[in-house]
Amino acid sequence: MSGAGCAAPGDGPLPQRLLAAATRLFAERGYDRTSVQEIVEAAGVTKGALYHYFGSKDDLLHEVYGRVLRLQQERLDAFASSRAPVAERLREAAADVVVTTIENLDDTKIFFRSMHHLGPERLAQVRAERRRYHERFRALVEEGQRTGVFTAAVPADLVVDYHFGSVHHLGAWYRAEGRLSAREVADHLAGLLMRALRP
Known part of the structure; x- marks a missing residue:
């Protein structure tokens, strides 16, 4: 399931193999207990190949999440800029x-x-990327509040924190073999958000 459908920069066999190997090892052993040597051995490449595409193990960890965040940002931008009513755009997003x-x-x-293992520069970059995503999402909430579609009684920042708190908690409980599909969970959580914003 790791990174399905997400492409890495320099998309091609070697970067994909390196990311797949790193993701598997980080999941099994933890980031801090996985060495660069173990990653290149698992991917069947040399250290030189890894450092050609990724400058460090930090860069690999950043890319594991970065490819997901880029996908989500592109999709959010598409929803946000469509001509659909704001309630529909927010629910879809x-x-x-x-x-x-x-x-x-x-x-x-x-x-x-594992993000606490990132160096200060990488950590700041990740936080800036996530902030851009949250700000675009919040702008949809604020648009609905300005136009009277959503209640303005709840601050937009709190609405965003409420929804993304649920999203970030998914890894603690969601199981693919569970009773609810990904889409059903998504519909329930989006429905909760929309009911909280009802005027």
């Missing part, structure tokens, strides 16, 4: 981030469990 998180659950679990 709210459901989509749940589905794409579940479809890439290994990647997101690895990242949130």
Whole structure:
């Protein structure tokens, strides 16, 4: 399930193999207990090949999450810029981030469990990327509040934190073999969000 459908920069056999090997090892052993040597051996490449595509193990960890976040950002931008009513755009965006998180659950679990290992520069970059995503999502909430479609009684920041708190918690309980499909979970969480915003 790791990173299904997400392409890496320099998309091709070697980067994909390296990311697949790193994701599997980070999931099995943890980021801090996985060496660069183990990653290149698992991918069947040399250290030189790894450093050609990724400057460090930090870069690999960043890319594990970065490819998911790029996919989610592209999809959110598409929803946000469509001509559909704002309630429809927000509901679609709210459901989509749940589905794409579940479809890439290994990647997101690895990242949130290990992000404190990133260097300060990489960590700042990740936080800036996530902030851009949350700001675009919040702008949809604020648009609905300005136009009277959503209640303005709840601050938009709190609405965003409420929804993404649920999204970030998915890795703790969601199981592919469970009773609910990814889409059903997404519809339930998006429905909760929309009911909370009802005027």
